[in-house]
Amino acid sequence: MAKKEEKTPAAADAEGKPAGKSKLKLIILIVVGLLLVIGLSVGGAMFFLHKGEKKDDAKTEEHAVAEGEAKPGKQVAIYEVLAPAFVVNFNYKGRQRYMQVSVALMGRNKAELDALHEHMPVLRNNLVMLFSGQDFEALSTPVGKEMLRQQTTASVQALAQKETGKLAVEQVLFTNIVLQ
Template structure:
């Protein structure tokens, strides 16, 4: 038995090729699925009535709820956020509001863009007249938004003779 050599078998190394192939197939399939879902649109183009209102032609033919709702809704972003101080019960607060204007029709959009400085001044005047106690509640924010819309509408009516802005929308609201 001394003559026999002790043979030690080395473990066989498994090939990682099948694992790499499986991973590559999964990545390719995932990429193809993502591309399909992200870049595929409707099979047929939407009618102009559908793109303007976001619905079917039957919905577009329904009467508008008010005369101010005539035309396509467009949004005019204020170029800068409004930053101002408001007095509070305990201490003064710093408020930042990002706003957009909802207008109807491209003519009103151009008019609103032309009068941005006037609108910004009006909005800042309305915003800074509020208090921190009012702005803490949701009802206070809604009241501020409605007051801002009515003041902007009044100023634009005086300036252009038309109600250019339908609504003032807050797209960001931070109070510290």
């Protein structure tokens, strides 16, 4: 008769459990390896990002900027708002249209901005004439508004150069534009 092969409990353990244990060990090794790679990546990125920063013993750069001190190469920006806002009118397609523009001047030197402040009536006149000479349809687009801002910056810089001998204004910023 044929011999029946009987599996002993030791043989079942040898065949079934080691295969399950090896899969479990493989999964654990993969997870640990992935965690290790992610940890090293984050750590390396943090190391290289913070490697270039130089910290002063007395103050960090953020504290210096917060206290109003300038970086060695560049001064802190100073803003001067021209109040009241400019209001100009247009006759567009037979209808009366209006534009209101709030303007701020950005400079780096307070003394130069103060020197330009003496010529504010001329500056305001030039800006009213510039604003009222614009095409209303072109001002309805973002490109038209940016072009007007650049023209305004050039006009203010030309006046500052003529009257004070220095470019007191780095940029002219529109803080509000209303077209109606």
